[in-house]
Amino acid sequence: MSKAQSSASERLGHDHVFLGGNHRRNERRTWLVIALTTAMMVGEIAAGTFYGSMALVADGWHMSTHAAAMLIAALAYFYARRNARNPRFTFGTGKLGDLAGFASAIVLALIALLIGWESLVRLANPVAISFPQAISVAVLGLVVNLACAWLLREDHAHHHGHSHHHRHGHDHDHGDHQDHGHGRDNNLRAAYLHVLADALTSVLAIVALTAGSLYGWLWLDPLMGIVGALVIARWSSGLIRDTGSVLLDYVPPGEDLPDEIRAAIEKDGDRITDLHVWQLGPGHHGAIVSLVTENPQSPSLYRGKLAHIHELSHVTIEVERLAA
Numbered sequence: 001m002s003k004a005q006s007s008a009s010e011r012l013g014h015d016h017v018f019l020g021g022n023h024r025r026n027e028r029r030t031w032l033v034i035a036l037t038t039a040m041m042v043g044e045i046a047a048g049t050f051y052g053s054m055a056l057v058a059d060g061w062h063m064s065t066h067a068a069a070m071l072i073a074a075l076a077y078f079y080a081r082r083n084a085r086n087p088r089f090t091f092g093t094g095k096l097g098d099l100a101g102f103a104s105a106i107v108l109a110l111i112a113l114l115i116g117w118e119s120l121v122r123l124a125n126p127v128a129i130s131f132p133q134a135i136s137v138a139v140l141g142l143v144v145n146l147a148c149a150w151l152l153r154e155d156h157a158h159h160h161g162h163s164h165h166h167r168h169g170h171d172h173d174h175g176d177h178q179d180h181g182h183g184r185d186n187n188l189r190a191a192y193l194h195v196l197a198d199a200l201t202s203v204l205a206i207v208a209l210t211a212g213s214l215y216g217w218l219w220l221d222p223l224m225g226i227v228g229a230l231v232i233a234r235w236s237s238g239l240i241r242d243t244g245s246v247l248l249d250y251v252p253p254g255e256d257l258p259d260e261i262r263a264a265i266e267k268d269g270d271r272i273t274d275l276h277v278w279q280l281g282p283g284h285h286g287a288i289v290s291l292v293t294e295n296p297q298s299p300s301l302y303r304g305k306l307a308h309i310h311e312l313s314h315v316t317i318e319v320e321r322l323a324a
Helices: 003-012 023-051 054-082 096-124 131-151 186-215 220-247 257-265 299-305
Strands: 163-168 172-177 271-281 284-293 312-321
Touching (some): 023 054, 023 186, 096 220, 257 284
Parallel strands (some): 284 312
Antiparallel strands (some): 163 172
């Protein structure tokens, strides 16, 4: 290929990088949280075993699974970034975070089952607890969890990109614009929920241990474990629902993007006959629009009508003349 041909190819080509605006920041913070969680995990398991607190042991053990789940999130960030321009990913790697979030949600559900079962066993067979020591470690665990939650908080950041299009035969047009994309990062959300589950069990452990030390209610410790398991299970189901919807290209009832596209295109006799909208990554959506009209125009004209919809990062338009 000549230099002129190569240059022309580069101008017509475009990438499919649909990562979230804070992808690198979220990746760094996830690795830091893994380090903090792992250190605290070792301390809680050891202390809970030594002092006989089921809530503390449960917090430590499920903290270990949270660390593993956050490792999934960190590796997903790394792999998505490294392969963002890999042409074999035809629509980019933006949805890899949702895949990792789905896997983390399954882990979260298993954690809830584990805590619930262990708490039921301990409720039937109570053991003596060294309350002062167990409470101090639970408080330390809560502090670490809150610090991790702060690191994993999600910002609504703006990010700037590019906008261009290229034409194909049969009146097809593809556009890419990545200006000010907004969207939930389900990979970060999954890691955040794991940390939040840690914080919840720490709070419940502190409440149970404090009441147990004051009134001798040994049954309250495993009971709080059951309550925590139910709450974590609910968080897990919500995360499974949301990430699964993205992976299956489901458009939720509250999503008004299809209506916005129809409102922008269906004017002056132009009518959409087929419309597909799906999420490409955090803050990025793709759309395939097929329309018929008595007066066909260039696909770029219709793409221009959609330029104000910033969530659209990849648009394919097909124009056909309305049969007489």
